[in-house]
Amino acid sequence: MIFSELAENLGGSKNPLYLLHDRLKSEGAKIVDLVRGNVNEHGIVYPPDALDHILKDAAAQTRIYRPDSLGQRPAREAIAQYYKPLNIPADQILITPGTSVSYWYCFKLLAEPGDEILCPQPSYPLFDYIARLCGVQMRHYRLAEARNWAIDLEHLEQQISKRTRAIILISPHNPTGMVADEQQLNELAEIASHHALPIISDEVFNEFLFGVSAFPRVAATEAPLVFTLNGFSKMFALPGIKIGWMVVSGNGPLVRKALSALELISDTFLPVNEIAQFAAPEIFRRGQDFLKHYVQWVGLCWSTITFSCIPAISTISHQTTW
Ligand SMILES: Cc1ncc(COP(=O)(O)O)c(C=O)c1O
Structure with missing residues (x-):
């Protein structure tokens, strides 16, 4: 029996941190x-009573x-409201059923x-697996x-080859917590324009901002095509x-082309649970107080981690591919 190359080459070495x-x-x-x-x-859960009600009402729809x-x-529409300053229809x-699938x-x-x-x-390490698939x-x-x-940015531009098809930006970044500022994003957008490359902007941690007053989005720059990824997971x-999503923005014809293809990909599987979709507007609305407490809790952990773990991250990042 013949299996695919992927099936034949599973496994590989385990991340040193896990070891x-x-x-x-x-x-x-x-x-x-x-x-x-x-x-x-780690004990962080969306208020269970509220979630029970939201899901019951959503199921009825x-x-x-x-x-x-x-x-x-x-x-x-609830997601468009979340990005109101960007005015995205x-x-x-x-x-999508989560950011990982959005990447795919x-x-x-x-x-x-x-x-x-x-x-x-x-x-x-997620990208490496999705890329392999x-x-x-x-x-x-x-x-x-x-x-x-x-x-x-200089190194980023040097890495662009004839076969480069997209640039992934993660801001706030996992695991360093770096938030790209407006100037960096504008320069990144210029590089993307110059090389006609789309930017995949992973913003799953955009509620968790510590030590920065505003969160700049690459979707607000002149980049030709941007996929802004986020979801309820974080x-x-x-x-x-x-529940995850992609906001497609930029140059009109490129946006339309991307959306028609994405719609086809999504239509092939229709993979997102309908109850979860109908629950989304209320999850946003009723989750705001919880989100405030959750962000405070993460902030407390963040100040501890900044002092104790970032030096370790730095050492490991020089030794290994995450
Ligand atoms: C930066 C980043 N993006 C995306 C994901 C995956 O998100 P999801 O759970 O929506 O697939 C993770 C998970 O850890 C992450 O750290």
Whole structure:
């Protein structure tokens, strides 16, 4: 029996952090597990009573299945409202079952096997797996540690080749917490314009801003095509609800072309749970107080981590690919 190359080449070496974690655990060491990022396991949960009511009401709206390949309109309108200053119409928003799947959609939309996508280093390991599934190559650009992990734009531009198909921006960045400022974003947008490249902007941590007063978005620059990715997984500590989205913005014809292809990809699977989609507007509305407390809690952890863990992140980022 013949399996795909992917199936034949599973496995590979484990991240050194996990290896260290597993060894310490097997030795019975008392560890605070910051490696696994499931906030629910750390005691952060969306208010359960509110969620029960929201889901019950949403279920009542889904008795007759009437899917929408972009995602149910009330959900898309609630998301458009979230981005109000950008003035993005609901028709430029696609609902997905989470940001990881949004990445997969973007890679399928933009690249052929063997093409390259630029992503920051250090980073978290998800891209490598998604890229493997899509047959595309990840190429890394540096974040400059000495400048608070700002994007090394010169290095980024040097990494662009004939096969580059997109630039991934993660701001706020995981794991450094770097937030790209307006000047960096404008310069990034210029590079993207010059090389005719889309920017995939991962903003899943955009509610968690510490030490910065405003959050600049690359969607507000002159970049020719931007996919802004976000979802409820981090924002409302609801990874299991599986609601993510992509906001497509930029140059009109490019946006329209991207959206028609994305709609087709989404329509092929219609993968987003209808109850979760109908629940989305109320999750936003009733989640605001919870979000305030959650952000405060993360802020407290952040100040502790900044002093104790960032030096470790720095050391490890020089030693390994995350
Ligand atoms: C920067 C970043 N983007 C995306 C994701 C995945 O988000 P989702 O749970 O919506 O797939 C993660 C998960 O840790 C992340 O750290």
